[in-house]
Structures are given as structure tokens and as C-alpha cells.
Amino acid sequence: MDTQGKDFILIVDDSANNLELLSDTLINAGFEVAVAIDGETAIEQIEYEPPALILLDVMMPGIDGFETCRRLKANPSTKDIPIIFMTALAETVHKVKGLDLGAVDYIIKPFQQEEVLARVRVHLKLRTLTKTLEEQNTRLLEEIEQRTAAEAALQQLTQDLEKQVEERTAKLAEAMKNWQQAQTILVHSEKMSSLGQMITGVAHEINNPVSSIHGNLSCAGEYIEDLLALLQLYSQHYPNPVPEIQNKSQDIDINFLAKDLPALLNSMQLGTDRICEIINSLRNFSRVDPGAMMVVDLHQGLDSTIILLQHRLKQTGKSSGIQVFKKYGKLPPVECYPGPLNQVFMNILANAIDALEESEYRNQKVEAMNGISVRSNSPTPTICIHTEVTDTNHIMIGILDNGPGMSEEVQSRLFEPFFTTKPFGKGTGLGLSISYEIVVEKHGGMLSCISAPGKGAEFIIEIPIR
Ligand SMILES: Nc1ncnc2c1ncn2[C@@H]1O[C@H](COP(=O)(O)OP(=O)(O)OP(=O)(O)O)[C@@H](O)[C@H]1O
Ligand SMILES: [Mg+2]
Structure with a gap:
């Protein structure tokens, strides 16, 4: 279309008559028209001002209509302009050739004005529709591209968001876990510290009267020895005392009394010893001074803990007793928090005793079931504690038992707070998680475990000397 909104048509023909006739017809029908009298001029004109449609004569001097058409179709800027050939009735081959070359239609000479106009209009309409379709298509393609890009961006955003949510959830879970751990440890250390204070107080209160009994017992022993010696002298020098004394001597069985009294005193002495x-161990064990580190002998802490656990190691009606071997190395004094470290020894030793008791209980059950002595074949329940200096600044304490050991699954969860395999009410599952906190966090050391089912368990504590 030209600037006034009229469709611009180029007529190419070497016959002036034809040109005039067609021009008039088209101008009258409201089209803008240009003319060219040969192919080459036409091509030049078209490149300068492309028309909406070309009416092209086949037979022309110079390059003919077919060659003109071929050149126009070969040029990208003109190839889409619709071309209608004008040809004489007889030239059927021409019609086919023209269509093959890319023309949209043909008009047969001599012209019927109405037919020319009708064909021109149809092809202009077709061209407009094609153009609109092409434009719409391009727009659609652009839209699709934009949408695809938007969708990709959205997907990326969703992925990013999901990742963020995942990361935050993980962080939150971690924080929750830490909080829970801190909380438990706090409650436990509060409990331990007040328990420690109470134990120290009780130990102190008992200490004074017991010390006085203990001290006076040896004195009492000497007095009794003197009195018995005096009695001996009396009976030597007065072999026949008055009947009242003789009766009393028989009544109280003076000979047995004289023999038994020193033994009695001796056992009282052992008891107060x-x-x-125990009081010493209690005071040593419950040294609750979390503020300051102290330089101490760790063997003393281990010994105190063993003494406090003595009642669980002894042979009783239902258990055969647990033997404890100590393989102490030469440890230098270690700078540590003695109270909490004693708790670690207590937790690990108590676990070992639990494990040994449990396996013994199982053995007894098997024995009862089979009527065969399984227990007599099994080695004595044993705990072995060994200590050594591992390098210039580290010591290690190994606590080993020949109990039932642990599966890999149990081992992987050992230090989790609240993880326990013990029946409800027996274990809280806090012992090892708190021990881990004390050894690793509080002392910068290491706590590990080596075990296999049926192969016992060894817990290894490593801590820096300074
Ligand atoms: N020497 C051991 N032999 C076999 N299993 C052990 C040994 N020590 C620990 N375990 C296993 O590790 C679990 C966790 O021990 P932990 O001391 O943390 O908790 P617990 O003893 O069950 O309860 P708590 O100590 O709080 O009373 C135990 O339930 C037990 O299954
Ligand atoms: Mg425990």
C-alpha cells in the first residue's frame, strides 16, 4: 500500500496499448499504478519502490517475463511480491512455466477488465492475509519464547526457593538439636553440681564423727588390751575367786570374750577404714569447681570412681562379681576439670557394668533353659582400665570390658542424646552424650569406641595434658 492507503501495482508490458488499457482499468478501480516497458527497467524500479503486486507480460524484448520473474524471486527483498503473468490464450506451456517459477496466477490476453480486477483483488487480499498471518506468527513465536524464558526463570526461582527452604530447615533442625543438647547438658550439669554439693556436704558431716570413732578405736583397743592383761594377772594370782565372780565368769564366757574382743575391734577398725x-572418694569424686581447671592425678579420680562402684562389682546372690584390672602407666599431673572427668569415668564404667550384668543375666537364662552350664565356660566378667601418655601433650585412658559388645548401628548412635537400648526407666541415654561433651567440648579431647557384637567394648578417652 502507498502512503494514501492505496495499493500500488506495477504493470510490465512492451505494448503501449496494453499498458494504457490496464492502467486505466486499475486507476479507475482505485489503485496506484506504475508502468515499465521491459524487464530490466522493471527490476530497477521494483528495487527502488517495491509494489504490492506485479502484472508481468511474458513476451518482451530484452529479458523476457520468465527471466524477470526468476531474478525477482532470487532476490530476498523482492521474492515475496506476488506476480501475475499476462499471456496469450494459446501459450499453455507458458502458464505452467510461469506458475513453476513462483507466479501466483496468470491472466489471459485479450483482457476481461472484470477478471483482471477480480484476480488482482484476490491476490492483494491473499498477500495481506499472508502478511498478517506471518506477523501474527512472529508475534506468537516471540510470545512463546518469552513464556518459555519466564517459565524457565520461574522454575529456577522455585528450585532456588526449595533449596533455600531445605537449607533453612536443615539449619533450624541443627539449631534445635544443639539447643536440645545444650538444654539437657545444662539440666544435667545443674543436677550434678547440686548433687556434688550435697555429697560434699554429707561427706563432710559424716567425716567428723567417723574420724573420731576411727581415732578412738585404736585407743579403745589399747585400753581393752590393758584391761584383758590385768584380768589375766588377777586370775593368775587369785585362781579361786569368790563364787559370785566365778558365776559371772561362766555367765559371760570370759575366755571366749577375751579372745573375740580384739577380733571384733579389728573388724570395727576395718569398717571405719x-x-x-569412701568419704575420701566421695569428696574427690564430687569436686565441683567448673570455673577453674586444676592440675590433678587422674589415677586418683579413676580409683575413687571404682570405690564408689564397688557395690556393683562385688559378688552377690545374683551375680558372680566383676574383676577390675588396672594397667596404669606413668601419667603426669593433668590440667583438667576433675569433677566432670570423674563423671565421664563413672558413665563409662557404669555402662560396662550394665553390659556385663546384662550378658551374665542372658547367660543365666540360657543355662536355665538348656540345663547346661554356659556361664562356667564363659570368661569371668572383666573390666580393664589402662592409661598411658600418647605424645608430648596427650594422655589416654582405655576402659575395656568383655561384655556383649555392640552392633554397628548402636555404635553409630552412641553419642546421640537420649539414645539408649536399656529398658524404660533404666537408662536415660544421656551418659555418653554428656561424656562426649565433657571430653571433646570442655577438654578439647577425643572420645571413641571400638566394639563388635560378642567382642566386648573399649572406650578411649584422650585429653591434652595442658
Ligand atoms: N560397654 C558397653 N557395652 C555395650 N553397649 C554399650 C556400652 N556402653 C554403652 N553401650 C550402649 O550405648 C547406649 C548409650 O549409652 P549411654 O550411657 O549414653 O546411655 P544409657 O547407659 O543407655 O543411659 P544412661 O547412661 O543415661 O543411664 C547404651 O544404651 C548401650 O546400648
Ligand atoms: Mg550410661
């Missing part, structure tokens, strides 16, 4: 030892 033991009480003093």
Missing part, C-alpha cells in the same frame, strides 16, 4: 576411704 572403709568408711573413711
